[in-house]
Amino acid sequence: MSEDQTVTIEVDGREIQAKAGQMLIDATDAAGINIPRFCYHKKLSVSANCRMCLVEVAKVPKPLPACATPVAEGMKVQTRSPLAIAAQKGTMEFLLINHPLDCPVCDQGGECELQDVALGYGDDVSRFVEGKRVVMDKEIGPLISTDLTRCIHCTRCVRFGAEIAGVRELGATGRGEHMTIGTYIEKSVDSELSGNMIDVCPVGSLTSKPFRFRARAWELIQRDAIAPHDAVGSNLHLHVRRNEVMRVHPKENDAVNECWISDRDRFSYTALNSAERLDTPLVKTRGEWKESGWHEALTRVASGLKEAGSDLGVLASPGCTVEELHLARKLANGLGSERIETRLRQGDFRTAAGAWLGQSVTDLERCSAALLIGSNVRKEQPIFGHRLRKAALEGCDVSFINPLELEMNYAARQIVTPPAAMAGEVAAVARAAGAAGPLIDQAEVTERHQAIAERLKAAPAATLLLGNLAQAHPDYAVLLTLASALAKATGAVLGQLPAGANSVGAQLVGAVGDGLDAMLAQPAKGYLLMGVEPGYDLWDPAAANAALTQSGFVVALSGFRSESLEAVADVILPVSAFAETSGTFVNAEGTWQSFAGAVSPKGETRPAWKVLRVLGNLLDLQGFDHDSSEEVLAEARQQAEGRQLDNAPADAVTECRLVDAALTRIGDVPIYAVDALVRHAAPLQKTRDAIAAAIYINESEAAKAGLTAGMQAAVTQNGTRVILPVTIDPNIPNGCVRIPAGVAGTEQLGGQFGEVTLEKA
């Protein structure tokens, strides 16, 4: 029978249509017929272990699990017959005999699948009079709490790890009643998607550690939002109580995030009430920071901006909303400046190209060959990583060209090469694919380049994706030029993984200019910073600091206090953070997703779009009369109308700037360092993925420099010297040292890629 063939079955006397071979529970779910279940999860494999979904099928003497029984034409099913009900109630009794009756103090209480189903299928008095099982809890990290006595052994968490996260972190050890969920050897659960285990757990066995004991489910109001940390645009549910975001859950959207979200999107809300939140305007007077009223601060800003006039530079985070960026650009334009930039971590602006995914999000999991250039997609954009993993499991041939070796959770080919040689590797693949041109013609083709090229050519759906490490590369323009030639030669779709939640939106509303050099090489008279901490959010913090320090006037719109910001700014205006403001993000595939504020702005903070609108008024600029963010959005959309992004570079650039140095820095931005909100989310900063600033170097390079693990060493980049600890990391190629960017201790360093020297401190 083919997959799309339809069969007719009868459930509880009602005829329903189902796809041949489909599991019964999928058919009944689609028809709105409820069958109780615990272990079944539509995105996970069938395990049929809970036995809750037993139903009666005509001509079968025993009750069958609906989750593991394929439908067949003419099948007659009773979900509520005496046999089925007896089986379901029997299972319920078994599940409850050892389950603690601690619902009043259980975090899952009120949203517990066991509690819900027990209401319908459980008895009010237990016949079990023996002692109940007690299981020791396990410490599995800063995000998930365990209460294993409550576990009903459905293994959803185990299957999630194996099948979705791609890391078998939790497993079931022990037999029978002694079976427990755990990590076997005590360790933490570190997957970037681990929080989803909390959602899939039907009971209160795995609960959110940051949320634990802070609210009851029935006190929470659910509001929609869009995730602010990457270009996926994951749909969120914010759970709010008394004007406070208490936790974040995924909102199901099969076209974007399915029913998953990354830990970054789930736990970053914890920063909203961190001690570093800024909630009153700050004005610097004679080198001293003073809290001030809005009126005073805005007046000061207006005069500062007026003074800067056409020599104003706007640096805005790609996580700013469409509305904010539109108004910021309008403000700059109103003052006669064209200088606005959101590509804060791009290393090369020698060519212009529209950076977007080049395809839909769901296309990613349908591709049959993929080459990622300069990307650790799994940590950069975890949901895209998951989509690619799905493709890989279906047979997609995935290759990477990267300056460091990645920890993979599926089989992939990795070409690891120093940054200066990356262009050569891409050129070699292009040459193998039959492309021609400068660099390509000189490239040395080996078997592996041949293999990648052949797979890309032969694949019915192939894609080339440039990630954050490519964008930050000093020869990004070259990489893009070569990738574009390779795409043409292979017929692959050329795509990019934009860094921020609104990187694509920023381009559509014109919040991109001539690049960071143009912005910072010559200090502007005035700067407007939006969501930017200069030490962490810019490609070259040292250069940025120099420019900002020399500038006459710097105003920052920020949600947080920040040392590096306070060092350079004159006024800091507290703006509403994620969840506190309405707005719109355009995700990597180009989908516009708007959201409303879920809670009111904290303290004295105001939504950034309102601040910009008022500044427009104070500066007597035209067209700042919006009454709502929707009006701003309408205007921005109108301007963006007809703008198409094209990943192909406008000019072919083949001159490499990054030359072989004795030691080249690889300055990746770790997953929990991408923006201020994440950096202030305490639980995320306690995870294993919260990479600290250090000198990551392989054994032989360390030996060359006379360094050993744990030692303090001095790293010098562009004349700035910083002391950092040494960590031996075999994933770093020779000639390279990984010093992550965006993390404390690297504020003074130069560009994310570049020559460095090391010496003993």
Place this chain on the structure above:
Amino acid sequence: MANEVCLRNNDLERPWLLEQYQSRGGYEQLKRILAGEITPAQVIDEVKAANLRGRGGAGFPTGMKWSFISREAPGQKYVVCNSDEGEPGTFKDRDILRYNPHQLIEGMIIAGYAIGATRGYNYIRGEFWEPYMRFQGAIDEAREAGLLGENILGSGFDFDLHVHLGGGAYVCGEETALLESIEGKKGQPRFKPPFPAHFGLYGRPTIINNTESLCSIPVIIEKGGKWFSEIGVANSGGSKLFSISGNINKPGVYEIPMGTPFAELLEMAGGMRDGRKCKAVIPGGSSSPVIPGEQMLDLTMDYDSIQGAGSMLGSGAVIVMDDTNCMVRVLERMSYFYYEESCGQCTPCREGTGWLYRVVSRIENGQGRPEDLELLEDVTRKIAGRTICALGDAAAMPVQGMLKHFRDEFEYHIEHKRCKVGA
């Protein structure tokens, strides 16, 4: 008519040696098959004609199992031998591994030839160290002699065989749990369908048979399926190994024709110890319901006869108990076994076996309540037929059997807080 098939070489001095096995015509059937005298289809037909039913306990016709796999289907296929032999009371496969390993190897190669498999695994119970060493020795000898490995005897047919020593879990005797265990995973039964014939070891078509079943194959080929079938009775072909133990004089393994009266088997085993009364018999391993002694003495040892008495022939593990046994104590011990051996995967078995054990234990220890017997019966009904594998049924049936035939002892225990036996 004893020791005709699996134990037929037991009279030799060292029957596990290749040379001794070959002195009795060992590996001759394999040679005939490889020479093309017998086609794979004919092999399967003979096994079908032999009316050989799976000797591990379930009694599924072996020939039919083999015919589910097409020899022509491309890709790797496997033959797996189940020597996990964990059913309490069963110790017959141990003797095959110790005394007739080559006949098992020959049987497995023939099975591989019949279905087009080139790899075999024998999964041996973890506690069987000596049989494991013996069997491994036989493999080494066979490989050395060119009977295993590539291009066996120049025929162009490849078949190699590996031993996997289990870790001591009863549930790994369940065929799909066994496959998981070979794959290096936790031994837990798979949900079926798909059956191993379609999705077996490493997801490939696999036949998995009991040691005794596979060991019978060379004899069936030699003497013909009809010959084998006629040893037994209708619906139960051939001879069968019975592991008989308990309160008898000569416990051990006896190979006798199917349909032999139990009384005869008891006599072979030296009769009841101290001439006591045969109170009860568990006829097919601990999971088969108990049968009262008087009733058992009228039965014959074949599938239909035992089934007619409400029990199962199972693996042929006969546990004989005299009138000094307290049935509550016996059941407590058996329930403890299932409680400890449940894999924990599915709810009714994981939770139910522990519940059964605790209630029976309470009764045994004088803490029983009048309503406990009804509770026990109800819990067994909620386990049986609702689990992924048969372990749930295996745990439920002994309880049901005991309560059916020896309810008075349980009632006595509850009322008097001590055993009826000896009271």
